[in-house]
Amino acid sequence: MSVTEGRLGAAGRVLIAERAFVGCLLGTWLLTAAAHYYVMAPASVLSQVADDLAVTPAVAVWLVSAVPGTWALTNFALGVWIDRLGEYRMIVVGAAVLIAAGAWSWWAGRRGSFYPLLASRLVAGVAVGVIWTASTNLIGGAVSGANRGTAIGVYVTSAPAGFALGQLFGPIVTARAGWPANFLVMSVVAGLVIGVISLSVRRLEVDPVTNTASMRSNFTSVLGHPVVWYGSAMAFAAYSYYLFMNSWMPTYLGNEFALSAGLSGLLTAAFPAMGVLSRAGGGLIRIGSSVSVAFPCFRRRFSFRCRWSSSSGGLGTSPSSSRRWSPPASSFSSRSASFTATSRKSSRRVSRARRWRSSRRRAFRGRSRHP
Numbered sequence: 001m002s003v004t005e006g007r008l009g010a011a012g013r014v015l016i017a018e019r020a021f022v023g024c025l026l027g028t029w030l031l032t033a034a035a036h037y038y039v040m041a042p043a044s045v046l047s048q049v050a051d052d053l054a055v056t057p058a059v060a061v062w063l064v065s066a067v068p069g070t071w072a073l074t075n076f077a078l079g080v081w082i083d084r085l086g087e088y089r090m091i092v093v094g095a096a097v098l099i100a101a102g103a104w105s106w107w108a109g110r111r112g113s114f115y116p117l118l119a120s121r122l123v124a125g126v127a128v129g130v131i132w133t134a135s136t137n138l139i140g141g142a143v144s145g146a147n148r149g150t151a152i153g154v155y156v157t158s159a160p161a162g163f164a165l166g167q168l169f170g171p172i173v174t175a176r177a178g179w180p181a182n183f184l185v186m187s188v189v190a191g192l193v194i195g196v197i198s199l200s201v202r203r204l205e206v207d208p209v210t211n212t213a214s215m216r217s218n219f220t221s222v223l224g225h226p227v228v229w230y231g232s233a234m235a236f237a238a239y240s241y242y243l244f245m246n247s248w249m250p251t252y253l254g255n256e257f258a259l260s261a262g263l264s265g266l267l268t269a270a271f272p273a274m275g276v277l278s279r280a281g282g283g284l285i286r287i288g289s290s291v292s293v294a295f296p297c298f299r300r301r302f303s304f305r306c307r308w309s310s311s312s313g314g315l316g317t318s319p320s321s322s323r324r325w326s327p328p329a330s331s332f333s334s335r336s337a338s339f340t341a342t343s344r345k346s347s348r349r350v351s352r353a354r355r356w357r358s359s360r361r362r363a364f365r366g367r368s369r370h371p
Helices: 003-044 046-051 062-085 085-112 114-139 147-153 158-177 181-201 213-225 224-259 263-281 344-369
Strands: 302-310 335-343
Touching: 003 046, 003 062, 003 085, 003 114, 003 147, 003 158, 003 181, 003 224, 003 263, 046 224, 062 085, 062 114, 062 224, 085 114, 114 147, 158 181, 158 263, 181 302, 213 224, 224 263, 224 344
Parallel strands: none
Antiparallel strands: 302 335
């Protein structure tokens, strides 16, 4: 602890740690968004890329598929090294490789060389996987369990946001500086953002890395859980469809409807933009909350009951113990809300309707007896 932090007291240390977490979240979000911008930038101008490289669009689309391809093939093994070396170190290494791969892609694109460009994007796929996994672990481990889902939900919006930005601004950058400039834009942004992450992580207490098991035992322990296989299969199917729509939709709109590259990219950007909303909202849903609803029926009272329980609502810090934050006394206290509403007006209306129907029946019976 520095002298300045000692003078600030507990409240000051909490504020510093919270700002450090916000800076770390912002930095990793921008880095991941830039990486996914790099992934999707060629898709928005695929026809022009194919013409400049003298290949067909069916071959040029491998430039898009190359990045998630190597990501999928190498990410499992690299996850073991993330556990051994720590998230921050792997983020820095991944960012350095990604910046170099972006510059290599720009150089190959300027020369019109397809295979060097494909090789550069294969290398970039390894770095993108490292950045994604390590950043998710870093953000998830920096907050308490009550806020972990929200924090990760905010972070994972960076991927669809990067896709949307690539579809939207890819044609704009191409029109002004050529399509290889999109790769250079990513390298510049990543180089600036890694400095923000480095400054923020210094204020976070990181637990020492204690994973000394062999790589074989790591693989065996993880692959022995059926949930891992189910989740992997679901993620593979969803991401395959997601990548297919993002990579081919601009070309389809341009060829079938004669739309410009800018308009095709704008329309396609709406698809990943929906992912931003869904991922951010998904982080707010936490297991343990209960909701019960009773729907009305005609002969019973209207009733709607909803019970929601949530723990601490603020970001807490404990910089002196570990990197996992605990809620401070100054943050939002634990709260429980219970809401029960009954529509008395509806029940009174039903009662009046019943009395009216009964009186009408009695009156009708009286007239039938005395014609």
